[in-house]
Amino acid sequence: MDSLVDFEECIKDSPRFRRSLGESESEVTELENRLDKLVKLCNRMVEAGQAYNEANQLFLGGVVEFSQYHRKDSTVTTCLTHFTQGLQEMIHFHMMLFDQAQRSVTQQLQTLLTHSIPQLRESRKEFSRITEDLEQAAAKSAQASRHKAQDAEKASHLLLATRKCFQHIALDYSLQLNQFKMQQKVDILNSIFSYFHAQYTFFHQGYDLLKDLDPAMKKMAIQLAQLSTDCTEKRKQLEHAHLLVQQRDTSEDSVVTxxxxxxxxxxxxxxxxxxxxxxxxxxxxxxxxxxxxxxxxxxxxxxxxxxxxxxxxxxxxxxxxxxxxxxxxxxxxxxxxxxxxxxxxxxxxxxxxxxxxxxxxxQKTEPTHTLAVSSQPSPQTPPLRQDQDPHRPAIMGLVQQGAGNQQCCDCSQAEPRWASINLGITLCIECSGIHRSLGVHLSKVRSLTLDSWEPEQLKLVCGLGNDAINQIFEACCEEGMSKVTASSSRQEKESWIKAKYVEKRFVKKIASPHSDASLSGAQTGHSAGGLGLQLYQASREGDLVTMATALAQGAGVNWTNPEEEGRTPLINAACGGSLVACEFLLQNGANVNHRDHRGQGALHTATYWGHTGQVCLFLKRGANQYAVDERGKDPLSIAMETAHADIVTLLRMARMNEEMRDSEGFFGPMGDDETFQDIFRDFTHMASNDPEKLSRRQFEREKEKRDESEGSEIEGGAGKAESGGKVGGGR
Known part of the structure; x- marks a missing residue:
């Protein structure tokens, strides 16, 4: 704990107070010297970083010019294009890093040097002046003659007044000094922490960016050494397979793993x-x-x-x-x-x-080999005919087909490569960095080229789009504040984005018959309830624009409808069956485990209505599958009661997933969670693109085909045997 100036000793003006005051002033002087040095070093670092960015930009231009030499080779041109795009974005990340360093370190610490410490100096001058006045008044009072009563009384009054003034000024100076010693720690640590957070964000964005270049690097490496690598790998595989077959036991229980x-x-x-x-x-x-x-x-x-x-x-x-x-x-x-x-x-x-x-x-695309595990002769297995997967357009191209998505939603920069999931908009790289600084509770930023996208998230961004969101958040632009452009400075863009999404300054206000600023609590609650009801009704219909408008105007995403047993918009969306509406509410903070007055939540509701895609989505988002309603029914019991066989199987598989977490072996703890998360992801993908595939009728038709193919199986074969247990296929 730092030693502070004692106020009681200050009143006494004791040597202990003077000693403590001198030590504190020495510490302030030393701190000033060190801060000045640190600020200068930071400025030098930022200048060197800016010079590095300029040199890197020149080098990038040279790479682009050099790529024209290989314009006839599409493979090399594609790889160099990937590299130049990645390096260009990395330069932007560097610029953001140095800008944050200048603001967090230089500006904050400079405030201490130019504001706080000069104030201490002025207070020190005032303290020194009153100290000299006190000494003079004390000396004059001591020199007064006892025979001159009037002069002695006048000197005593002057000494008393000067001492009171000294005490006030000394106490104020001591308080200011103590506060500075405490506050400077917070300011310095906050400054360094902000710079460290900027470094963390820089390396995280760089890591995500470089992952996009990994396929191109692997492709080039394969092309450089394709012949020798393939030859060596195939020779090893043949030798390994030969050794396994040669050493394999020919007994009945032989197992090849x-x-x-x-x-x-x-x-x-x-x-x-x-x-x-x-x-x-x-x-x-x-x-x-x-x-x-x-x-x-x-x-x-x-x-x-x-x-x-x-x-x-x-x-x-x-x-x-x-x-x-x-x-x-x-x-x-x-x-x-x-x-x-x-x-x-x-x-x-x-x-x-x-x-x-x-x-x-x-390893979906890697070739596989088959190996018999029994020593008995095996028939030749003919290859199966596989339908090719339909070509899926790139996420960036698909998202940019939305209304207004070809340009950045905030500054109109062409070819945006980032998007905000919960807002449903596309962004340029600079605006995406500003959106990240707002916090994930306001904007969840994801790359259109580097990150993986779930189908419901992709449909959400395509379903809203820049035009629809701008009609909401820019409905009432104030006079004198025009929209920023691609050429605007970062500070201008940051001010615009905060005014647009944080302060919601341009959102159309709700019309109210009461113009008085002091509305009653009942009127305020009625307004909030009206917005909540608007969000509630739109969620069942899957009207994303109306839902986004209600949230922007202040509707609570977890508002409960008192007229419908305390249901939230998410539970109502589960009734309506809109997968995108459920995802929109979840991305904007909806509580997936909220339950109404009957104890039923979104997972219970989606199970009751037979919406398989929503069940998968809620399970992925952490819904509690063991929660029971007022009747003591959990989602699995509801699915069995309503005869939704596909959801019954899905919920059982989810519970089996938890049981398998305790299993041992190579595919126990590693393959468990990831595999079942992928299963849920595929379910929601089918719910978004091919919901008919999830219908129970489709399952029944396929089951009838298999049963017909097995109808010719009669007793008397090698597999004819008695079974005394319960049927295991009744799931």
Whole structure:
């Protein structure tokens, strides 16, 4: 703790006070010298940084000019274009960093040097003057003769008045000195912390930017050494596969396991339980190909797809029936019980399926190889015909198709490469940096070229757009304050953006019959309730523009409707089934776990109405799937009660996810959360782009086709056996 000037000693004007005062003044002098040095060093750093940016800009221009030499080579031109774009954005990041350094360090510390310390000096001069006056008054009073009563009394009065004046000035000076000693710590630490935060933001943005260049760098590296790399890799794979086959045990329980990171899948014989006759088990040749689980009845027939997308399934051991070595594959459409020949083979299949689920997300485009896990002869598995995925346009091009999205929403800069998710607008790089400084509660900024986008977020930005948002936030521009342009300074843009989104100065005010500034509490509550009701009604209809208008005018995103049992706009949006409306409310701070007077939240409501996409979205956003309503029903119970089979399966898979977190093995803790998050992401993607695929009728039609294909399976085969357990496919 710093030693402060004692006010009691100040009144006494004791030597202890003088000593403490001298030490404090020496500390202020030393602090002034060090601050002056620090400010000068910061200015030198900023000047050097600006010179570095200018040199870097010249070098970037040279790279662009040099790329014209390879204009006939599209590969090299594309790589250099990626690099120049990344370097250009990095220069902008540097400029933002040095600007923040100058404002946080130089300006804040300069305030101490030019304002606080000079005030202390003036107070010091006044204190020194009154100190001299006190000494003179004391000396004059002491020299007064006792025989001259009038002169003695006059000297005593002068000494008393001077001493009181000294005490007031000394106390004020001591207080000012103590306050400065305490406040300078806060100012200095705040200045350095602001600069450190600017550095943190700079490196974080740089890391995100450089990730975008990673594919181009890998592509160029592959082109430089393609022949030797491919030859070496293929030779190692052949030698490894040869060694594995040569050393493999030929016994019945032999198990071949390979790391799924190498792209190797599995194939072999398994017993499959019949759907129509649950006591019949038929021996089929199973394999994992192209992220699908398929089987063949014989080598003369085409393979049948059991699970068409491994990303939407889970696998677990099945120990609740009489037969040994069984496991269960659960997907959205169905659930199937399978049996291996041994415990080792069962574990190998479970591991392989889990590995393929993981590979479906991490190595979708890499080629895979198949490997038999049984020593018995296997039929040749013909390749499956795969439909090509439709070409997906680039996110940047898709977003810029929205009304007004071809230019920055705030300064009209062309080709914006950033966007604010919760506002639904596109931004240039400089305005995006200002939006980041506002805080995520006002604007959540994301890159259109560097970040990954979820489908509901993409539809949100496309559904709103710059024109719609500007009609809301620029409806009443004040006279004398024109909109900034691309050539405006950063300070002008920052002032405009804060006035637009923080102060909401240009949002159209709500018309009110009361013009008096002092409205009653009931009138104010009625106004807020009207906006909340407007947001509430628009959320069910999915009217994004009306919802954005209500929020801009002051509606509470978690407003509860007293006439409908305390429901919030998010719960009402779950009733209406608009996935984008739910995402808009969540991005703007809606509480996903709020429950109405009946104890039902958004997840309960979406489950009751059968909106699978909303169920996935709420689970991704942290909804509590174990919360019960006033009847004691949780979302899973509601789904079973309303016979929404797809949601029942989804909620069970979500609960299975939590159970699998405690499982051991290579794909236990690592593949668990990420895999199920990807499952939810794919569900919401289908809900945004192909909702018919999630309908229960579609599942029933596919199930009928599989049942018809299995109708010819009769007793007497190798898989005919008795099962005393409960049916595992009843999910």
């Amino acid at each position: 390979l790391s799924p990171l190498n792209g190797v899948t599995i194939q072999g014989y398994l017993f499959k339980r019949s759907k129509r006759k649950i006591k019949n088990w038929n021996r089929r040749w199973f394999s994992i190909q192209n992220n699908q689980l398929v089987y063949m009845k014989s080598h003369k027939e085409e393979p049948i797809i059991l699970v068409d997308d491994l990303r939407l399934c889970a696998v677990k051991a099945l120990d609740t029936i009489e037969r040994r070595f069984c496991f269960e594959v659960v997907s959205v459409q169905m659930s199937c019980a399978l049996q291996a020949d041994s415990e080792g083979l069962r574990q190998a299949w479970i591991t392989a399926v889990q590995g393929s689920i993981d590979l479906a997300y991490r």
